[in-house]
Amino acid sequence: MTTTPAKATDARNLVSLAVGDRLKESRMRAKISQLTLASEAHIARQFISEIERGVANPSVVVLANICHVLGMTLAEFFSELDISLPPQEDEPRRANAAQPKVKPPGSRLR
Incomplete structure (x- = not known):
């Protein structure tokens, strides 16, 4: 698997870079x-390194595990990040792949 470096000019990567900076700062503070x-x-x-460089985007579960080791909560981790990201017009909208369950014949469900 190859990864490409994050570019600060890409709005999405600004979030990855901010998370990476916060992780590195928290890790260094915890020594x-x-x-x-x-x-x-x-x-x-390698994954820690990629997150810190803004190359990889960890899942919330991975961040929760990392925060546990660092002795902090997810709320504490994100509390100092003051960044938001507006939806990008040029990106395709993600489709909801969930399908409603079909009522079985004779079901009383409405």
């Missing part, structure tokens, strides 16, 4: 190496 953090959070050290 934990990337290797220790990765090991205790059960993820690869």
Whole structure:
């Protein structure tokens, strides 16, 4: 799997860079190496590096695991991030792939 560096000019990457900066700052404040953090959070050290550089976007569950190791909550992690991202007009709208369940014949469900 190859990753490309984030460019600060891309609005989406501004969020990734802000999350990465916050992670690195929190990790350094806790005096934990990337290797220790990765090991205790059960993820690869390379992934920690990619998050910190704004190249990778971790899931909320991965961030929660990282925050646990750093001794903080997700709320504390995001509290110092003052960035928002408006929807991009040129991006295709994500479709809802969920399909409603079909009522079985004779069902009393409305």
